[in-house]
Amino acid sequence: MRLRILFFARLKREMGVDELSFSAPADSTVRALADLLQERYSIDLKGCMAAVNENYVKPEHVLREGDEVAFLPPVAGGAYDPNDFEECIVTSRPLKLTEAFEYLARPEWGGQAFFTGTVRSPNKGVEIAYLEYEAFAPMAIRVMRQCIQEAKEQFQLGGVYIAHRTGRVHPGELSIIVGVGSAHRRAALEACDFLIEQLKVRLPVWKLERSTSGEEWVEGSTSVETL
Template structure:
């Protein structure tokens, strides 16, 4: 399985991630892109800050992707997550999953993002008009 993992302060490049996954053997490529929104839990969000334990996060993301590969026949995956300060509208995470068939690509992509948000050591601070707080994924 081909796996690309990026944890970066630089803006995410969707086209490059899709190109890293695309292959003639794949019939389904699913892209999930999470973007910073201007509100959360009744608050007006100004921006987000992400922090990460990089080595552990990369290891855990790789394990999640391998599990998805075993369950859904994933052949190629790219997972990219931003760190540092992100403005409203910027992509915080992009996941691209390639499988021979579309149903498996959807299932694997959902599993990867849900498991990543629940288990990987990436922390989010919401800076709102009325204060700031660290929140769970």
Template sequence: MDKPDVHHDILLSDQPLSLDQCRDFVAHPSCGGLCFFVGTIRDLNLGETVTHLEFEAYAPMAIKEMRKIAVAAREKFGLHAVALYHRTGDLAIGDVAVIVAVSSVHRKPAFEGCEFVIDELKKHVPIWKKEFRPDGSHWLNARP
């Protein structure tokens, strides 16, 4: 876990992620808006059955980029805090792959900031996703 200041919490882990931990990190008495995105592993993709996924990451760069995204979101949307957690390794259907949690004084910046964080993570963080189907496996894209 990386906590360079008290306003963002970054985690890249092969262990299950905790929504409660993210909520506890971003909650603050001054914040009326808490927003969360929880990405889970689904059993279908483009109409094809999925049995599980595997995530790989280049950890040093992934953590650095995740931190940059959290800082940018705080600055751009006036957020109080950001938690950004992502799993690596083999994940089963229903497992949590990613959690974004943000807090702000009002709801609109919380919604916008949360969406910004997940979109930027998908664009810039070196995490790769391999999809497994009954007929084989393949890498989906260069980002999550």
């Protein structure tokens, strides 16, 4: 069967390509596919997550003809209704907190809570020139919406705004904004905290750190079973 294989972050650089068409035996599992790729291309997939058709799966997931399989290094859903107040953005343009506030400042939501993340320098005593953010954008949007759905099941929320940068981001520049609007202050604060904690281990976004000592991929984490 023919499969479309996607690679991100360090995997893309090790392979020299970001995707390839690959033939695997019928009914192969993700783990079996990973073994084939490692044997043929000498790439290390140990500890990586896998997504099939933009959904995280376990290594024992059985693949089908035409599947899109993404291998994801550790990263630093529900139904979506476009009428819901949910803004999910993955963009290379600079983020603006004013845009998040304007989206969530509505008369029916008396409380707004925001989390913003910026590039830090120095980091561990080393001066940082910039971070290069890379994302699996379609899946990142899907994960954002899944996290929002989970937050809405726990908290009384009105609207949610999530935006994440890609590309080169310099110290002091915004890399992520998470905003929540609610009629209740406590719900807004707790939901905002919940969302950032979920996103930091589930969002398929990676960081290449460029510093005075060179460059390296920032060590990530994962919330799903890996290879």
